[in-house]
Amino acid sequence: MHPDSQYPSIEVAPTPKMSVFCPHCQTRLSVSPSQAGNSAECPNCSGKFQIPLPVASPSGSNAFYDRASSPEVRAFASKKVAAGVCGLLLGGFGVHKFILGLNKPATIMLASAIFCLTFGLCLILPLFLLPVLHIVGLIEGILYLTKSDEEFYQTYAIEEREWF
Numbered sequence: 001m002h003p004d005s006q007y008p009s010i011e012v013a014p015t016p017k018m019s020v021f022c023p024h025c026q027t028r029l030s031v032s033p034s035q036a037g038n039s040a041e042c043p044n045c046s047g048k049f050q051i052p053l054p055v056a057s058p059s060g061s062n063a064f065y066d067r068a069s070s071p072e073v074r075a076f077a078s079k080k081v082a083a084g085v086c087g088l089l090l091g092g093f094g095v096h097k098f099i100l101g102l103n104k105p106a107t108i109m110l111a112s113a114i115f116c117l118t119f120g121l122c123l124i125l126p127l128f129l130l131p132v133l134h135i136v137g138l139i140e141g142i143l144y145l146t147k148s149d150e151e152f153y154q155t156y157a158i159e160e161r162e163w164f
């Protein structure tokens with residue numbers, strides 16, 4: 001680096017090191033990313049190998065990562081716990097889907113549950129459907145709660161997945 005450089009701060013910053021493993025002896029070696037793609041000799045076993053290129057990091061052009069910190073994602077993800085808990089407790093009534101704005105499948109679930117409760121008293125068959133609806137809601141509740149905020153937004157806000 002040159003002291004008379006116009007932008008010294010960029011050059012002064014320490015070069016981040018990346019880790020590579022010697023393919024011969026598996027020793028963990030620290031190399032500069034600028035050496036990536038070059039041939040190197042392992043200081044441990046003297047074996048020669050090519051330093052692998054660093055794995056591409058999320059770039060600014062990646063839409064998925066762009067959305068990760070946006071208020072839109074956080075606002076939608078704030079419904080995750082409410083929807084997940086409703087799925088676990090009230091699964092069969094589709095409440096968790098109404099919370100996410102998935103009105104069509106939510107209405108189907110609610111109508112099915114009401115049908116089961118109404119006609120289940122005189123017909124046996126609908127009574128068997130009710131536990132199935134609740135199991136669907138239970139599984140969906142678990143799926144909601146185990147997704148990251150970004151995945152949750154991607155799946156239910158962007159793709160508007162109706163079932164699971």
Ligand SMILES: [Zn+2]
Binds near residue numbers: 026042043044045
């Ligand atoms: Zn080695």
